[in-house]
Amino acid sequence: MASVTLKRVSKVFPGGAVALADIDLEVADGELLVVVGPSGCGKSTLLRVVAGLEEVTSGEVWIGPSRVNGVPPQRRNVAMVFQDYALYPFLTVEQNLAFPLRMRKLSRTEQRARIERVARMLEIEALLPRYPGELSGGQRQRVAMGRALVREPVVSLFDEPLSNLDAKLRVTVRAEIAAIQERTRTTMIYVTHDQTEAMTLGHRVAVLDRGRLQQVAPPRVLYDEPANAFVAGFIGNPPMNLFPATVSSENGRLFLAVQQARFAIAPSRLPGWLLTGGQARIVAGVRPEAIECDGEGGDGWHPADLDHVEQLGHETLLYLRLCNAQATRWVARVPGMRPFKKGDRVFVRVSPERWYVFEEPSALPEQAQPELARSQTSSTLQ
Ligand SMILES: Nc1ncnc2c1ncn2[C@@H]1O[C@H](COP(=O)(O)OP(=O)(O)OP(=O)(O)O)[C@@H](O)[C@H]1O
Ligand SMILES: [Mg+2]
Incomplete structure (x- = not known):
């Protein structure tokens, strides 16, 4: 050997x-x-x-x-x-x-x-x-x-x-x-x-x-x-959702602006180069299983429409768009069979600990590319 x-x-x-x-x-x-x-x-x-x-x-x-x-x-x-x-x-x-x-x-x-x-x-x-x-x-x-x-x-x-x-x-x-x-x-x-x-x-x-x-x-x-x-967009099936985003801080709390929606993000999820102002544009990522979906809204939940639903038995894949102008598609994975169907209004939430932040790459894997190409968000850390 x-x-x-x-x-x-x-x-x-x-x-x-x-x-x-x-x-x-x-x-x-x-x-x-x-x-x-x-x-x-x-x-x-x-x-x-x-x-x-x-x-x-x-x-x-x-x-x-x-x-x-x-x-x-x-x-x-x-x-x-x-x-x-x-x-x-x-x-x-x-x-x-x-x-x-x-x-x-x-x-x-x-x-x-x-x-x-x-x-x-x-x-x-x-x-x-x-x-x-x-x-x-x-x-x-x-x-x-x-x-x-x-x-x-x-x-x-x-x-x-x-x-x-x-x-x-x-x-x-x-x-x-x-x-x-x-x-x-x-x-x-x-x-x-x-x-x-x-x-x-x-x-x-x-x-x-x-x-x-x-x-x-x-x-x-x-x-x-x-x-x-x-790597984030290549490994995992379905792969990680990736979006252009901005990071901002307000009253000591950090937020991601993703497709005009605001998500809290834990400070530990931000890489050092961002804190030192090294990079203006970022890509935010969230794994499908880190997106919570519910039929009812509330504080911190964002409305979304279901585009497509795949019931796989042991889990359900939900393809959804946030309800706003910039919405490109997200995919969420929830355990078991859920009674969601195409056209339903749902609410989504992501734990602040489960976001990823990446430098803007020179290229993303194929499945992620069209999502990014369509958006013009620029990013700064204020
Ligand atoms: N004999 C060759 N002459 C010229 N270019 C080549 C030759 N063999 C491979 N290439 C090029 O080198 C690159 C890598 O090819 P390679 O076959 O290693 O890819 P791969 O990752 O195995 O792809 P696949 O998953 O399709 O098998 C490609 O751009 C290919 O076109
Ligand atoms: Mg080959």
Whole structure:
């Protein structure tokens, strides 16, 4: 097993596409690191750079104690499962699994034992005599995973390995990957689009945006203490509500002006740079579950209209707009089934302790962008 370290790694493709920009990242020996980010942010490139399939433009890649810049892929003892999981079409599933073992000259008994173990784990035993052309997409994906796992490499790289599986199988295989990782203590870097996968699988999660690392932290920290508005808007489903806002103080109390409504905010929620007047424009954020909704108003409650209601059984998602001119949509999450329906007037409130304040970012994740683009609020701390 081995750690993986990237030191100031950049990758610029001919033609100028910057896939990785100055990445510093350390994956500990035996760690499972999940990498998330929007399409095109550099996730696959990061894996390919570790595998040796792409050379870095600048910076260093280390596997364990060795600097591997210039070392060919076959000498890195790294296994990679690709996004498009290429299998050898003229070999059966069993032969596909045996291929990397034959290359390593393992004994037949050892080969058979490893193949059986992995096939059982991934529920592909019945598929061993078949050819890839006779498998479904999800089955092919599992075989590709199996081919990486039988090698028992020092580092495993997974590029969205479960994207073709149905929801139920995803959960099973996800649990299997976690179990395999725990047992083998293989260092894993795992790329996914899937929020749940990232949050449940990763010891730590790395968030990438346009080739830049935004934050690397355990899932809980990423959720509770996002480093910036991008991470806040990317992690969580539905994501955090983000709005341009102003902060003001009145009689020693602090308030956020959000879409012409005034919300109390606890002083502890304001970052230091704001108190020292470092930044004029801010973004206020609130998680869907931090918004209280009620059919009746009162002091500190704001009227809102329900645009859309999703009853999910264990919880209800409420899409609402505050009753004023600037209202863009909020999403609130309340537990259980609630008798709200589209068109209802409700009242909302946010605990002063549950607001987030971020610097105005250079860009927000896609879902948050239109909300911000429509507003012209400017911010100052008075
Ligand atoms: N061989 C290449 N030549 C030129 N540009 C490339 C090449 N491979 C990737 N890129 C560019 O580098 C950037 C990062 O690509 P990459 O495949 O790493 O993204 P990704 O995060 O894996 O995206 P997805 O989630 O869609 O798989 C993109 O802008 C992409 O267009
Ligand atoms: Mg990719």
